[in-house]
Amino acid sequence: MKSFSPLFDELQRSLQVLPGVGPRSAQRMALNLIERTPSEASKLATVLAQALRDISHCHTCYVLSESETCQICADPKRDAHRLMVVESPGQLMAFERAGLHDGHYFVLNGLISPLDGISPDQVRIPQLLKRVGDGVTEVVLALTSSVEGEATAHYIKAQCPGVTLTRLARGIPMGGDIESLDPNTLELALGARESWS
Ligand SMILES: [Zn+2]
Structure with a gap:
């Protein structure tokens, strides 16, 4: 044409x-x-x-934010000792939309993938460990059920001795996109989260 x-x-x-x-x-x-x-x-x-x-990133949780500290991290009503780890800002938004988590978040930059050469450093694991060391008592891993999600979860677990780790229950389908799950499924998966130690 x-x-x-x-x-x-x-x-x-x-x-x-x-x-x-x-x-x-x-x-x-x-x-x-x-x-x-x-x-x-x-x-x-x-x-x-x-x-x-x-728009840049919150210096504490790495969600998109126009200020150094996002509104979630600055909210005194939220429990800073409970940290939910997600792999993208879209997943954080899904949990916020559903109103399911009243703690803080940490947004990874994707997942560790040895096969693709994506190392812990590239997905903000060092920053996560620093944040966990800052008074966090429970880490809720809300990661995709996939090889990469497993690799990332195991790496975090190995690096966080002494912290209560929980994972979303298996209601999340294998390879399921957390971002597009409906609030009811998310609530079930979060409510039935499993201790992982
Ligand atoms: Zn923040």
């Missing part, structure tokens, strides 16, 4: 970085943004630029 607007083509290509968006949906989105909702599109561009500039 002959290009009628190189900028439009560029916009369409850029939208394809979004998960699940192919050329056809990108074209539909681009047309919609430019033709039907130009003022919302302009707002989107501004918010996106601001978000990219200002």
